[in-house]
Amino acid sequence: MKRLVVNPDACTGCESCMLECSFQHEGAFGLDHARIQVERREVSATFRPRVCIQCEERHCIAACPVGALSIHPDTGAIRVDGDLCTGCGLCERACPHGGIHFVQGVKSPFVCDLCGGEPKCIAMCRKAQAISFAVIGGGDER
Amino acid sequence: MSASHTAYSQYVLDIDLSSGVIKREEVAPRDIERFLGGRGVAAAILARSMREGVAPLDPEATFIFSMGTLTGTNAPMTGRSGITFISPVTGLYCKANVGGHFGLYCKLSGIDYIVIRGAAEHPTYLWIGDDDAQLRDARSLWGKGVRDTTAELEERHGHNINVACIGPAGENRVAFASVMSSIYNAAARGGGGAVLGSKNLKAIAVGRPHQTCSPVSAEAFGEAAADMREALYADTMSDSYYTYGTAASVDTMNETDTLPSRNFQRGRIERIEQLTSKYWNDHGLLKGRIGCASCIYSCHRFVRIDDGPYAGACSAGPEYETVSALGSGPAIESIGALQCANERCNDLGLDTISAGGVIQWAMETYEKGLLPAELVGDMDLRFGSEQAVTELPGMIARREGLGDLLAEGTRRAAERIGGDSWKWAVQTRGLEQSRVETRGALGYALAFAMNPRGPDHLHTECIAEFGMTPEMRGLIAEITGDEAYARSDTTEKRAEIVRYHEDIYAVSDALGVCAFASTAAYGANPERCARLFSAFTGISLDADEIMDAGRRMITLERLINLRLGWVNDPNQYAPWRLMNEPLKTPTGDVPRLDEERMGGMVREFYELHGWDLESGVPPQGVVEALALEEFA
Numbered sequence: 001m002k003r004l005v006v007n008p009d010a011c012t013g014c015e016s017c018m019l020e021c022s023f024q025h026e027g028a029f030g031l032d033h034a035r036i037q038v039e040r041r042e043v044s045a046t047f048r049p050r051v052c053i054q055c056e057e058r059h060c061i062a063a064c065p066v067g068a069l070s071i072h073p074d075t076g077a078i079r080v081d082g083d084l085c086t087g088c089g090l091c092e093r094a095c096p097h098g099g100i101h102f103v104q105g106v107k108s109p110f111v112c113d114l115c116g117g118e119p120k121c122i123a124m125c126r127k128a129q130a131i132s133f134a135v136i137g138g139g140d141e142r
Numbered sequence: 143m144s145a146s147h148t149a150y151s152q153y154v155l156d157i158d159l160s161s162g163v164i165k166r167e168e169v170a171p172r173d174i175e176r177f178l179g180g181r182g183v184a185a186a187i188l189a190r191s192m193r194e195g196v197a198p199l200d201p202e203a204t205f206i207f208s209m210g211t212l213t214g215t216n217a218p219m220t221g222r223s224g225i226t227f228i229s230p231v232t233g234l235y236c237k238a239n240v241g242g243h244f245g246l247y248c249k250l251s252g253i254d255y256i257v258i259r260g261a262a263e264h265p266t267y268l269w270i271g272d273d274d275a276q277l278r279d280a281r282s283l284w285g286k287g288v289r290d291t292t293a294e295l296e297e298r299h300g301h302n303i304n305v306a307c308i309g310p311a312g313e314n315r316v317a318f319a320s321v322m323s324s325i326y327n328a329a330a331r332g333g334g335g336a337v338l339g340s341k342n343l344k345a346i347a348v349g350r351p352h353q354t355c356s357p358v359s360a361e362a363f364g365e366a367a368a369d370m371r372e373a374l375y376a377d378t379m380s381d382s383y384y385t386y387g388t389a390a391s392v393d394t395m396n397e398t399d400t401l402p403s404r405n406f407q408r409g410r411i412e413r414i415e416q417l418t419s420k421y422w423n424d425h426g427l428l429k430g431r432i433g434c435a436s437c438i439y440s441c442h443r444f445v446r447i448d449d450g451p452y453a454g455a456c457s458a459g460p461e462y463e464t465v466s467a468l469g470s471g472p473a474i475e476s477i478g479a480l481q482c483a484n485e486r487c488n489d490l491g492l493d494t495i496s497a498g499g500v501i502q503w504a505m506e507t508y509e510k511g512l513l514p515a516e517l518v519g520d521m522d523l524r525f526g527s528e529q530a531v532t533e534l535p536g537m538i539a540r541r542e543g544l545g546d547l548l549a550e551g552t553r554r555a556a557e558r559i560g561g562d563s564w565k566w567a568v569q570t571r572g573l574e575q576s577r578v579e580t581r582g583a584l585g586y587a588l589a590f591a592m593n594p595r596g597p598d599h600l601h602t603e604c605i606a607e608f609g610m611t612p613e614m615r616g617l618i619a620e621i622t623g624d625e626a627y628a629r630s631d632t633t634e635k636r637a638e639i640v641r642y643h644e645d646i647y648a649v650s651d652a653l654g655v656c657a658f659a660s661t662a663a664y665g666a667n668p669e670r671c672a673r674l675f676s677a678f679t680g681i682s683l684d685a686d687e688i689m690d691a692g693r694r695m696i697t698l699e700r701l702i703n704l705r706l707g708w709v710n711d712p713n714q715y716a717p718w719r720l721m722n723e724p725l726k727t728p729t730g731d732v733p734r735l736d737e738e739r740m741g742g743m744v745r746e747f748y749e750l751h752g753w754d755l756e757s758g759v760p761p762q763g764v765v766e767a768l769a770l771e772e773f774a
Contacts (some may be wrong), residue, residue: 012430012431012432012437012688013433014434014435014436015433015436016435016437016438016518019214019215019276019436020216022363023215028356028360029215029216029353029355029356031250031351031352041290041293042242042432045326047433051216103618123368123371126369126375
């Protein structure tokens with residue numbers, strides 16, 4: 001199964017991926033509403049994308065006290081059940097990758113859904129390739 | 143979710159520094175229809191604010207930050223913002239445009255324009271947070287460089303803010319002080335930093351924005367943005383801009399004697415190797431690439447020197463203009479010295495083009511024996527002096543000794559030194575020429591002559607006249623009817639070529655599109671710009687109509703300059719040196735820009751616009767056709 005792969009050294013901090021992500025999911029451009037977040041340090045020109053990388057451990061699922069998080073069987077992305085979620089924030093705290101976050105005024109967390117299997121952010125990063133979509137960890141599609 | 147724009151509107155944050163009153167006002171919809179936004183609407187705001195007898199550095203002068211209409215969106219390379227003011231060095235209309243993330247942050251805070259009026263009693267900065275704008279004490283920031291200013295504001299407000307600020311050069315009203323944003327991005331030309339310094343406004347800090355903006359037609363906008371993105375990815379130059387940035391062709395220019403050197407006396411230097419971006423890539427000096435908001439090329443680069451006398455020197459860039467202004471121009475061949483000078487100019491808030499211009503003028507004046515000994519001191523001022531390019535920026539910004547003379551720019555410095563030194567002040571109307579050898583590039587020569595802010599490339603980047611790529615040759619064929627006009631050594635069709643580039647450049651600046659996307663690569667053509675603008679705003683324009691709006695902006699800028707005393711002066715079509723001295727090259731002379739060729743191109747240009755052929759004044763009919771009566 002393909003996953004998002006992040007290469008922070010290649011990130012230029014342009015935030016195109018964030019704007020595209022927000023637009024694809026919300027129909028509007030905003031920074032908070034992007035499932036992918038970029039930490040920017042302008043003085044040293046160092047930038048780090050933070051996004052769910054569909055890790056093996058799935059710390060967020062383990063941390064959820066109400067079972068609101070699960071793995072999408074087709075894509076491997078995290079699925080949020082908005083009815084079950086209480087907005088407690090434990091998933092955000094548990095994730096070591098900064099891959100899941102809350103937005104003020106919205107109960108459920110924001111996490112990458114791989115756009116249903118074809119992540120749109122990739123097209124924004126074709127030159128730098130700081131984010132790519134690939135099979136890793138013993139796969140044969142690379 | 144909070145949607146800022148449901149039906150489309152734009153907002154001005156109006157700041158009176160004298161009274162401390164801050165207002166938020168909506169822009170008249172008719173202004174957006176006529177001027178598209180950004181640079182266009184800012185010019186209209188400036189024109190309406192102008193009063194007889196107000197000098198550029200008077201408190202009553204108005205200074206405007208403007209965000210592009212598409213800034214804040216995923217449309218490629220739309221992260222630009224701008225500043226608009228009356229230049230303290232030319233006394234004329236001036237706009238400067240800048241990348242980085244400041245525009246994005248303002249836009250998603252619900253702010254399209256920041257209009258600064260009056261002057262604060264003591265150093266002040268503007269803080270923009272959630273639904274909140276406040277003037278705060280900046281006394282502890284005064285005297286600080288751009289990095290330290292930004293770092294202190296981050297300490298106060300958090301690391302995820304964005305800052306636009308001036309350095310010591312702006313505080314001390316240096317004629318070519320820049321406004322810096324995202325630390326390394328310069329709205330450089332014309333002395334905007336000096337205007338903010340005169341107003342005691344050190345910085346604007348914008349908190350991480352939590353709002354959103356939406357296109358009126360989301361689906362159409364998404365399609366138009368994707369279409370423009372694919373066109374820009376497909377452009378022949380796109381790999382080069384990513385891999386090598388703006389300094390990609392320095393070595394080729396050197397070989398063809400088109401790289402201005404020794405104050406425009408030569409077109410090449412002896413050893414070019416270290417000034418090429420290939421060298422920085424290959425020797426590990428390139429530490430990273432920096433993308434302006436929503437940029438898919440990321441031409442901006444970060445270079446650090448690891449060893450030698452300049453170890454530790456680091457900054458974004460150097461960009462092409464800086465390589466030529468502070469490298470080949472003063473005959474500097476070491477990337478260490480060049481990057482040190484670049485770093486200092488950026489941190490002090492100096493325009494590198496004019497800084498390089500005044501340093502080269504000082505070198506030539508010294509070598510010709512006209513610079514008084516007490517001004518020279520023990521500084522080595524010969525061409526090639528690394529001491530001069532690395533130490534003079536600080537002296538200029540602080541107005542120390544020779545630096546105080548140079549801080550006024552080459553025109554005023556030459557007036558003070560006298561003799562023939564004005565002949566090698568490579569400026570017109572007070573602005574130092576940017577780093578294009580216009581004696582061999584006649585489209586550029588015409589563009590520079592007609593640029594309202596003076597002789598530079600950032601109103602009308604017509605590099606297409608060199609015909610280096612299929613896209614450039616195709617565009618020239620589209621404009622003139624024949625690809626054969628993609629040659630820079632003829633006056634033929636230059637007026638048509640300049641007119642197209644003026645219009646699309648104005649459209650780009652209004653929409654927040656990087657001019658690299660429309661006049662260096664060509665994905666942002668009139669049709670795509672019109673589609674994006676229409677889908678985003680709901681104001682339906684086609685390609686011709688959006689270019690007409692560009693023409694309206696150009697005409698408005700001419701009307702503003704006429705009010706400020708601009709006259710069509712053939713002596714100001716190009717710097718004296720370029721109009722009177724041929725360029726010497728190993729393969730022969732490139733002829734001077736003589737009055738006959740320049741005058742002929744200018745008349746053709748005026749004829750195309752329907753402007754008076756002698757005075758360059760737009761007649762009443764033209765003004766009415768463009769609905770500009772209010773400004774005439």
